[in-house]
Each structure stands twice: as C-alpha cells, then as structure tokens.
Amino acid sequence: MEVVEFESWILKNLNVDLSAYKPAQLHRRIKSLMNRIGVDNYVAYTELIKRDEAEQKRFLNYITINVTEFFRNPQLFFELQKKIKEELLVNNRNLKIWSAACSQGAEPYSLAMIMKEISPHGRHEIIATDIDEPILDRAKEGKYAYSEIKNISEELLIKYFKKKNEEYYIEPIIKNMVAFHKHDLILDDYFKNMDLIxxxxxxxxxxxxxxxxxxxxxxxxxxxxxxxxxxxxxxIYNYKELGLDKVGTFIYRKI
Structure with a gap:
C-alpha cells in the first residue's frame, strides 16, 4: 500500500484528512509510531488499526498534535487581554469566543480566567473545539499537572484551582464558562459572529x-x-489579502 492509499483509507474510515498536513513531518510521525509497535509497512498498519480499536485511538491521539499549556507565551496573552478590554468589551459586554483546536483545554480555560478577571459580570460564550474526542474528555475533566499550570500566577492559581494529590483541578466557576465540542478545522462548518477566535x-x-x-x-x-x-x-504574511489588519504581535482584526 502506497502512502496515498493509506491517506485515502484514513480519510474514508476515520474522517481525518492527512493530505492537509505537511507530508515530511506527518510521515516521520507515522513511521515513528509504526516503529514503536513493530510494524514496518502501511498494509500491516492499516490492518492493525482496522481490527484494534485501542490502536486506532492511539494513532488518532498521536497524529493530532496535543501539546499545550495555560497562558502559553504569557506576554502575548497579556497583549490579547489588553485588546479584549480596550476594543472588544467597549462595543459589546457579552463576547462570543472560539478556542479552535483547544487540545486538553488549557487555552479556553485561560481565556475564561481572563474574561472572569476583566469582565466578571459579562455573559461570555466560550466555545472550545478539537478533532480528538479523548482529549476533549480530558479537557472537560479540567485536571492538570504542575508542568501545565506553570505560567499561572499564584493569585489565579489560588482563586481558580483546587490542588489534590499533586494535580490541579479547575474550579466550576471557570469550568462552566466553557462548552466543548468535536470539530474538524478542515472538514466541518465554522461558527459565525465570533468576537474572538x-x-x-x-x-x-x-x-x-x-x-x-x-x-x-x-x-x-x-x-x-x-x-x-x-x-x-x-x-500571517498575506493578512491584507485575507481582509485582516495586524493589530498586535500575533493578533489580527477583521476589517
């Protein structure tokens, strides 16, 4: 079985479009996974993930990138917070926010903490999506290791987390602000009328x-x-062609 046939089978049966990924990077990851389990060709690997549901889940978890942490690049989040406060909240007290490809939930929960701090009485809608259902289940649980919460200030940690057995649990006041849904950025329809993505x-x-x-x-x-x-x-180097303005280091505004 050639790579193209393997990608076609994955799209048809698992609804994941591998052709959208950078090929060299993607197939290094797949080969690495195959080597770990002692499979040396795509035919054998396809047969394995056909019959073994656990191996199929392992493949999907490995191929969809699930690396994240709270307030990743804290200075950029500080810049975003300023934009939300000075621009978005000026025009609308209740914001619609979409955290796309949210992984295990650190990003949308970071956004929820920001909104609770700067606009505690707003009725903000935070939608968090990912293609990976097991990772969404973990996000809904709201349980994190210290390595994932290292960027959170002591003040926010005390206010919004409960520590149990060296793990940190999001308090319901933050957890209940976020609605998690399965969503594929390539194949599914997008949400509308968002204030922030x-x-x-x-x-x-x-x-x-x-x-x-x-x-x-x-x-x-x-x-x-x-x-x-x-x-x-x-x-985004072609932001003007896309109808966007660059208003921060990595922040763009719809014109």
Missing part, C-alpha cells in the same frame, strides 16, 4: 493551501472588528 500552534502543521483556507474561514467566522489570535510561530 484563538487558534495557536496548529496551522503550522498544515500545508500552505489548507492553512490559507482555514484563515479565510476564520475571517468569515468573525464579526467585523473581531480578533484572530494565532501562535508565536504563525505570522
């Missing part, structure tokens, strides 16, 4: 054509004047 350290794994398509869809999903916050390695 946060999608960080994800599109870097996609090829340029898919990346451009995702940014176009984000533009359509935003209200006029809405903000898009991307990762620290994901500058």
């Amino acid at each position: 946060v999608c960080r350290n994800v599109v870097i794994y996609f090829n340029s054509s898919i990346k451009n398509e995702i940014y176009k869809k984000f533009h359509s999903a935003l209200k006029k004047g809405g903000l898009l916050f991307v990762g620290a390695t994901e500058s």
